Amino acid sequence: MLSEKLLNEINKQIKYELESAHYYVAMEAYFDSQDLPGFANFFKVQAEEERFHAQKFYDFVYEMDGDVELTGLELVGKEFDSCVDVFKKALEHEKFVTSRIYELMEIAEDEKEYATQSMLKWFVDEQVEEENSMKDMIVKLERVEKSPNGLYMLDKELAGRTFTPEAE
Numbered sequence: 001m002l003s004e005k006l007l008n009e010i011n012k013q014i015k016y017e018l019e020s021a022h023y024y025v026a027m028e029a030y031f032d033s034q035d036l037p038g039f040a041n042f043f044k045v046q047a048e049e050e051r052f053h054a055q056k057f058y059d060f061v062y063e064m065d066g067d068v069e070l071t072g073l074e075l076v077g078k079e080f081d082s083c084v085d086v087f088k089k090a091l092e093h094e095k096f097v098t099s100r101i102y103e104l105m106e107i108a109e110d111e112k113e114y115a116t117q118s119m120l121k122w123f124v125d126e127q128v129e130e131e132n133s134m135k136d137m138i139v140k141l142e143r144v145e146k147s148p149n150g151l152y153m154l155d156k157e158l159a160g161r162t163f164t165p166e167a168e
């Protein structure tokens with residue numbers, strides 16, 4: 001059984017993960033509007049990952065005999081200046097999510113709630129990957145900044161990205 005405080009915070013996290021998906025769909029749309037289908041695909045897959053994150057928290061709540069409470073989603077932003085701007089905003093957003101996961105972990109530690117700590121451990125590792133994948137893309141984009149050919153190649157490469165939830 002989860003404490004009311006922890007349950008509330010996990011419910012908030014479900015909202016944040018779904019808002020992340022929403023934000024990444026806005027990024028997908030930006031790239032589609034720029035005729036960059038590979039970059040659009042990157043964020044389509046990213047949005048799928050975020051829904052998977054939300055589902056993981058959702059499943060955990062019911063495993064722990066809690067109830068999920070949904071609230072309305074906000075769109076964090078939908079104005080982007082350039083390709084690299086999108087990835088910089090995505091990185092900032094992932095840093096926010098990381099700080100949220102750490103807050104949840106701190107509560108679970110204070111409450112000695114070991115099941116929640118174990119579940120959160122997966123997210124701690126996942127956030128390292130999420131931030132790194134955005135950082136990688138920023139480096140790559142800065143490298144090809146003034147090369148339309150480089151951008152085209154990168155777009156082609158990203159078209160192949162697919163969502164594969166890892167086996168647990």
Ligand code: MG
Binds near residue numbers: 017020049050053097
């Ligand atoms: Mg996430």
